[in-house]
Each structure stands twice: as C-alpha cells, then as structure tokens.
Amino acid sequence: MLMCKPDKLMAINETALRNEAVRRIRGVIDPEVGISIVDLGLLYQVYMEDQVLKVHITVTTPGCPIRRYIEQQVMSVLSDLVETELHVVMDPPWSANMIAENIHLFDR
Amino acid sequence: MLRTSNLLFTLLLITAGGSLLLGLYTGLLRMGMTAAADLHLNNGILHGPLMINGFLGTLISLERAAALQKPWTYTAPVCLALAMLLLLAGQPVTGGFFLIAGTVVLVCILGYLFVLQSVTYHAIMVLAGLSLLTGNILYMQGQPVYELVFWWVAFPMLTIFGERLELNRIMRPPIKAVYLFAAMIILWVIMVALLHLDKNLPWYLMSLLLIAMAIWLIRYDVARKTIKSVEWTRYSAICLLSGYGWLILCGIYGLAAGFPVAGPSYDALLHMVFVGFVFSMIFAHAAVIFPALTGIMIPYHTYFYLPFGLLHGFLLVRVIGDLAWIPVLQTIGSYGNVAAILLFIAGILIQIMRDR
Numbered sequence: 001m002l003m004c005k006p007d008k009l010m011a012i013n014e015t016a017l018r019n020e021a022v023r024r025i026r027g028v029i030d031p032e033v034g035i036s037i038v039d040l041g042l043l044y045q046v047y048m049e050d051q052v053l054k055v056h057i058t059v060t061t062p063g064c065p066i067r068r069y070i071e072q073q074v075m076s077v078l079s080d081l082v083e084t085e086l087h088v089v090m091d092p093p094w095s096a097n098m099i100a101e102n103i104h105l106f107d108r
Numbered sequence: 109m110l111r112t113s114n115l116l117f118t119l120l121l122i123t124a125g126g127s128l129l130l131g132l133y134t135g136l137l138r139m140g141m142t143a144a145a146d147l148h149l150n151n152g153i154l155h156g157p158l159m160i161n162g163f164l165g166t167l168i169s170l171e172r173a174a175a176l177q178k179p180w181t182y183t184a185p186v187c188l189a190l191a192m193l194l195l196l197a198g199q200p201v202t203g204g205f206f207l208i209a210g211t212v213v214l215v216c217i218l219g220y221l222f223v224l225q226s227v228t229y230h231a232i233m234v235l236a237g238l239s240l241l242t243g244n245i246l247y248m249q250g251q252p253v254y255e256l257v258f259w260w261v262a263f264p265m266l267t268i269f270g271e272r273l274e275l276n277r278i279m280r281p282p283i284k285a286v287y288l289f290a291a292m293i294i295l296w297v298i299m300v301a302l303l304h305l306d307k308n309l310p311w312y313l314m315s316l317l318l319i320a321m322a323i324w325l326i327r328y329d330v331a332r333k334t335i336k337s338v339e340w341t342r343y344s345a346i347c348l349l350s351g352y353g354w355l356i357l358c359g360i361y362g363l364a365a366g367f368p369v370a371g372p373s374y375d376a377l378l379h380m381v382f383v384g385f386v387f388s389m390i391f392a393h394a395a396v397i398f399p400a401l402t403g404i405m406i407p408y409h410t411y412f413y414l415p416f417g418l419l420h421g422f423l424l425v426r427v428i429g430d431l432a433w434i435p436v437l438q439t440i441g442s443y444g445n446v447a448a449i450l451l452f453i454a455g456i457l458i459q460i461m462r463d464r
Contacts, residue, residue, distance in 0.1 A: 031396045032275060033334055034341035040278075061274050063221040063230070065171040065393075069400035093225060096277045 014048040017082055021046050021053055024077040028070065037070060041098025044089060053084045060094045116182065120170050121401060123189035125453075127162025130196070131155055132446045139442045154195060156253055159382065160260045161207060162192035165240065167397075168267055169214045174401055176217065184213035204248040211241045228290045229273040235297055236266035254369050257378065258300045258314075264386045269293060269321070272329055272348075281328045289328075292321050307367040315362030322355035339408040340395040343416075347392035350420060354384025361431075375438065376430035383423050383445050391416055391452060398456065407459045415455060418448035 025046075026038040037043060037057065045056040057074060059067045071086060078084045134155040169184035187210030194203030215237040222230040243259030273289065296317040302310035326332070326349060335345035358380040361373075368374035395406045426441020428434070 031340060032344065033278060033330060034337040059175075060277070061221075061229075062224045063172050063175045063218075063233075065175055065271075066396050066400045067175045068403070069396065072399070072403050090224070096280050099278065 017048060017053060018046050021055065021078055021081060021084075024081065025055070025057075025074055027077060028073040031066065031069070037074075039100045041094065041100065042070070051083070053078065053082045055084060055086045056089050057086065058089055058094050062090055116186075117170070117174075117401060120166060120182075120185045120189055123192065124163050124166040124170070124185075127158045127166065127189075127192050128449075131158035131163055132449060134158060136442060136446060139439055156257065156260065157195060157207075157247065158192060160240070160263065161188055161211075161244065164264050164386070165210065165214065166192075168264075169210070169217065170401065171397060172214075172217050172221070176220070181213070181217050181220075184210050184217055186210070187213060200248075207244050208241070208248065211237070211244050215241055228286055229270040232266050232270035232273065232290065232293055235293065236263050236270060239263050239266060239297065239300070254374060255304070258303060261378070261381055262297060262300055264389070265381065266293060266297075268386075268389050269325075272325060276328055276330050279328060279330050279333070285324070285328060289321065289324050292317050292324070296321065303367070311367040312363060315359045317359075318362065319356050319359035322352045322359065325352045325355075340406075343408070343412060344392040344395070347388045347416060350416075351385040351388030351392070354380050354388065354420075354423075357427075358384070361427075372430035372433060372438070376427045379423060379426060379445070383419065387419060387445075387449065388416075391419070394452070394456065404460055405463065406456050407463045409455070409459055411455050411459075412452065415448045415452035418444060418451065422448060 022038065022043070025043055026036050028037050029035065030037055030040055030042070033040070040060075042057050042059065043055075044058055045054070047054050055074065055078070057070065059070060064070075067088060071088060075084065075086055078086075131154075138155055165188045166185045169181075169188060173181035173185060187206045189210075191203050191205075191207035191210055194200075194206060197203075215234070218230070218234045218237040222234050224230075239259045239262035243256045243263070246256035246259065247253070269289075273286065296314055299310040299314040299317065303314070329348060329352070331345035331348040333345075334341050335349065336342070337345070358377060361380065362377060365373045365377070368377050391412070395408070399405050422441045422444025424441075425437050425444060429437025429439075429441055
C-alpha cells in the first residue's frame, strides 16, 4: 500500500484541480476569432490559495467590450469545480506574442 | 471588481433599443409614412439624433462602461439616454444639456482608455468621441444636419476602425501599415472639418480616403481568416467584409456625385454608410455584445443570414431608387431595411427564448 504524506496529497489535489480548471477554461472561446482564450494567451495564472482557486485572466485591451462575456464564461465553466476568485488584470498588457506558438490560426 | 446593478443595465439597454425602434420609425416618417396621431415626432426630424446618440451613443458608451467597471463611466450612457427622452418629450434645452454632458463624459472615457494604454487604436477612438461631440454641439447650435452629419458619421465609423485595429493585432500587420491606416483616418477627419469651408476638394479627398481605408481593412482585417470559421465567427466575418464593401461603394459614389446637400444623393450616401456599414457591424457583433451586456447567450442559427441578405438587398434597391430617381424603389428599400433590422432583433429574441 502506497502512502502519501498529507501535504503531498494536498499538493496532488491542488495540481489536479488546477489542471482541471485550465482544461475547462480552454473551452472558453473568444467569439470574435473563434479561438480558445488559453491559446490566445489571455489566461495568466491559475493557483490555489487557502482552498480557493484564484484565476487571473486578461483581455486584449482595458476597454474590451467582451470583458464581461469572458468573465461570465470562465466563471460558468468553473462554477461546479471549487470556490473560485476571478481577477481580470492588465499587467502585463496582452500582445499578439502571447498567442500559443503551436496554434495555426483559423485552420479548419 | 465594481459592477453596476443589472437594473441600470436593463434600463439603459431598453432606452438604446427604444431609440433604435423610434429611430427606424422616424426614418419611415421621413420617407412619407403618416405619423401616428398620438406620437408627436415632428415628421422624423429626430431620426438622426435617435440613431446616432440614442442608439449608438448609448450602446457604445455602455459597452465601454461595462468594460472599465468604474461608476463614473456610467454617467455617459445615462446622460445620453436621458437626453433622448427629454428631446422626445419636447424639452430641447434640458435634452441638449444632457446630450452634450453625455458626449463629454464619453470623450473622457475614451481619453481615460488612451491614458491607460497610449496606443493608436485608442487614439482613433478618442477621435471618434470628439467627432460625436463636435456634431452634437453643432446640432444644438441649430446647424442644418447636412452641415454636421459627417461628424456623426465619424463617430461609429472611427469607433469601428479603432476596434478592428485593436483586434487585428492578432494578424500582426506591419507597423507601417498600421501607421498608414491611422494617417488616413486623421486626414479623413481633417477633411470633415474642412468641409465647413469648402465642399469640393475636401469632399473628393474624403471619398478617396474612404475607399482606401476600406481596402486597407479588407486587406488586413482578421475577418479574411475568420470567414473560414463556423457559426457566429463566420457570420461576423461575412458581415464585416460586406460592410467594408459598402464603404468602397460609398466612396466611389461620393467621387461621382460630389457633396450632397439634400435629396436622393444625400439619402444614398448616408444610408450606404449607416445601413450598409454600421448596421453590418451591428449584425456582426450582436452575438458578442449582447451576452457581454446581458449575460444572455444568443444561440447561433443560419436564420440570421436572412436579415443579413435582406439588409443588403433592400439597401441596394434603395440606392438604385436614389440614383435613378425612382421614389417607389426608395420607399421599398427603406421599408425593407427596417424589416431586416426588425427580423434580426426578432431572431435574437426567439433564439434566446428557445434556448431557455
């Protein structure tokens, strides 16, 4: 029988939660370009703190009209996972260089 | 994270929607439809202010306010909405005050965005706000609409240009191309200002620049790629590219016809921009903006190509009627455009209800 120390178990659980959160957020699509916000580089950080999932995302510009839409979509996909805090941050500002390198934009 | 109440959002959206419907109604009054006896809408004279300020101004300022989530930014859409209600109630002085106040706050919002991120596309949006302010000041001073209307044209046009430039970063256009686009926009606005002094050379340069800006967009817009996508993304791309096509036609017609004062030329030119371009953009973005402001998704359906086709088809009929001086075609085209917009709205509402 394999045993894990309690703090190691907690680390494994947190990692699994983070991975699941990222997997779900990957399903949030920017409606203007039809690409996942993760692939666009809009997801900055996902981490656990005091048993709360903290998610930092950005939008392409401070006045982005679809900011609320993206916030709602991210919260929606995480709503049944764990208590979540979503923060929209503008530092560092988004740039096209943050788009995932292996993404072939708009391929069918 | 600061949020305004859903009630305020709903009220502002209702006002914007109401302005759109009344704007369409007053547009038909201008085409000769008899006004309902109990609606004192002054033969459609409020058509322009309702569409530009009541609908577009309220909606665009609400979008920015929703993005920034600062309480002071909501003053803009509230003031613009109040302005429309007061103007409709026959209170031009108070209505004018709120119109100017709302526009000033909108310029402040756009200026704040430029301070946050001092980039080309934000500068273009500030120009858009200043253009609206200029047009509204001239309007409240009692200037004839044909003297100021291109300031009103500049507001949605530059707003859209700025947004497309922002989004098109994903395409990594050459920096020189971006600066060229910005230069063309600035020159175009300068020509709008010079129109007050001379209706010839500035007008021809405006028309040429319009064609050039539309070609730039067709060349560099991400819509060239997203047209290969599916559902709303593809639909949006088709709407965008067809809107740019209308700008080119508008520019060509402007070169051929010269500066329009009133009559069919004026009607054709304005509606090529406001219907062919601006409403194409509205159709393109509705599926994104509506959920952003309301939290309610609009499920995609191929039905939406129907109002799209009717919008452009009837606009063509209207413009042919204008160019050939065939009043019945002008009228059919106008009613057809209104029907297309109403069918689009109906489609949104039906899809939302079906989804629930």
